[in-house]
Amino acid sequence: MEDFDYMDLINNLCHFDKLRIDYERALPPPPPSSMYPCGDHTQSNNKEAVTGDDHSKISYFHETENICAEIPVEKNDGVVYQNSDHVPYSNFASNNKNEYPNNDVRNNKQQMPSSVSVNDMNISRRIKRKREKEKVEGGNKPSLCCNCKKSECLKRYCECFASGVYCSKDHCSCIDCFNKPLYEDIVEAAKQQILSKNPSAFAPKKVKENKKTITSSSERRGCNCIIQCQRGYCPCFQAGVACTIACHCRSGYNFYRERPGNSNL
DNA sequence: GAGTTTGAAACT
């Protein structure tokens, strides 16, 4: 690695560790017995647990009652919340309690995931922003949609095409789109053409992250980022996962989970 | 909303 600034890295690690400590202090109170933090069960794919415009509530799922309930969070912890984007559970909350490796539900303890960093908070901000955008656009808009103009949605630039799904008339804003059931033959021909050049073009790369196999189109790719693994340009960051040894990025700031020596950050 | 930046895909 050329011209790598180790002092800069160390300074950043210290900075992130301070953020982590602040973050721990900011954690809400543990959930009541038989409850665990969850997302909004009325909104699919919404996995954020903190709700309310000012994040004054946290959503819990009641194990025995099979209901979701919001409980106010007292924010007298002395921690400054930046732009109301403090979302403690966004990266591990789930409707499935079995997906809570970091939460000891039985002992009624909440544990911060070891991987939490400033990155996670930035992801929360991005998700919130995206949701606000979707709200403006009328809601119910799926995350998978495109705005292709020149690719005719027949190249892997198109997220829909790359994911093997047809574009949606209601959700996509693409121009001259051929990625429709009506043009099934054209779509198939385009796929075959790409496959003829690269047989694994549509094959999941199956990046392993915390024992979870990531196969969705946006998550499966490793990245080759030069400087932007902390921003939305990075597919790993975009998927809310850390870069792994499968990536070939050089930024050095998004491998806080898998890389040796950074596991405690 | 227009222009810029970015990384992936496609092309040469």
Place this chain on the structure above:
DNA sequence: CAGTTTCAAACTC
């Protein structure tokens, strides 16, 4: 296979 171009999304102003 390396370098360049094209592309769409993310981002900035």
